[in-house]
Amino acid sequence: MQFTVAIDGPAAAGKGTISRAVAERFGFAHLDTGLLYRAVGMKGGDPVAAARALSEADLARPDLRSLEAGEAASTVAVLPEVRAALLEFQRAFARREGGAVLDGRDIGTVICPGAEVKLFVTASPEIRAERRWREAGAGEYADVLAQVRARDARDMGRADAPLRPAEDAIPLDTSALSIEDAIAAAARLVAARLPTR
Ligand code: CDP
Numbered sequence: 062m063q064f065t066v067a068i069d070g071p072a073a074a075g076k077g078t079i080s081r082a083v084a085e086r087f088g089f090a091h092l093d094t095g096l097l098y099r100a101v102g103m104k105g106g107d108p109v110a111a112a113r114a115l116s117e118a119d120l121a122r123p124d125l126r127s128l129e130a131g132e133a134a135s136t137v138a139v140l141p142e143v144r145a146a147l148l149e150f151q152r153a154f155a156r157r158e159g160g161a162v163l164d165g166r167d168i169g170t171v172i173c174p175g176a177e178v179k180l181f182v183t184a185s186p187e188i189r190a191e192r193r194w195r196e197a198g199a200g201e202y203a204d205v206l207a208q209v210r211a212r213d214a215r216d217m218g219r220a221d222a223p224l225r226p227a228e229d230a231i232p233l234d235t236s237a238l239s240i241e242d243a244i245a246a247a248a249r250l251v252a253a254r255l256p257t258r
Contacts, residue, residue: 064089064160065175066251067168070182071213071224072131073189075235075243079182080164082244083251092154094165094172095134097147099125102133112137112146128197128208135212138166141221148172166216169227178254180247181226184236186210 066083070076077093084091097112100119104111111119124130137143144167151172155161163172169179184192190206197205216224226232231250235243 062160062256063156063158064177064255065155065173066160066162066178066180067155067173067176067227067230068162068164068180068182068247069166069169069224069226069230070164070180071189071216072209073193074182074184075192075240076164076182078240079180079233079235079244079247080162083247084162086244086248087160087251087255089160089162090154090157091162092151092164094147094151094163094168095131096120096125097150098134098138098143099130101143101147102135102137103130108137108140109142109146112143115147115150131212132208135215139215139219139221144171144222166224167222169230170225171222174227178251179227179230180233180250181230182233182235182243182247184234186213188236 066089068076068080080091097115100115100122101108101111103122103125104119151163155163155173169176186206186209190202190209193209194200194202194205233243233246
């Protein structure tokens, strides 16, 4: 069976946690596409060359989850050649046998416009900044909020594959939801679209 779940949304909206949980629940493979951009951003040198030569070892770097890597990712993610170099790998992953969940910014719009399920996960900037600030356990909340707003603006404002919901994406606002409730809501939406055997 081929079955693609596309989960998009801004930083710290909860897409990563929801995607992992949904993949586990339904036995699907999961690809955090942000990691690809993070790995390209952290490799240094020419980002287009880095994207074309991306390897398993690049994706295994321990520092890819850092704030620095997130910033580097959103900087290289504006380059159309970088995005083009990463496209086929993501599409092949999406169509693998047994089902796949991909989370990112442009999965429902560009990478997998035919995905069986598309979710657009959001939360207010203040709540997302608070989540990031608590995760980091250091620094000033105001600085994290400014960073979240700047990254939103860069991701939504770029010309190539900007962050926006696909027309047929289902919105899921996690601002007032516990993580368990957000996962349950996403799992219900996926279950409703699974083919009946
Ligand atoms: O976890 P968080 O949402 O902070 O970051 P991420 O999903 O790892 O993405 C980091 C950056 O990579 C984003 O701000 C985007 O600029 C870029 N990205 C993208 O352009 N397209 C994707 N499919 C995934 C990430």
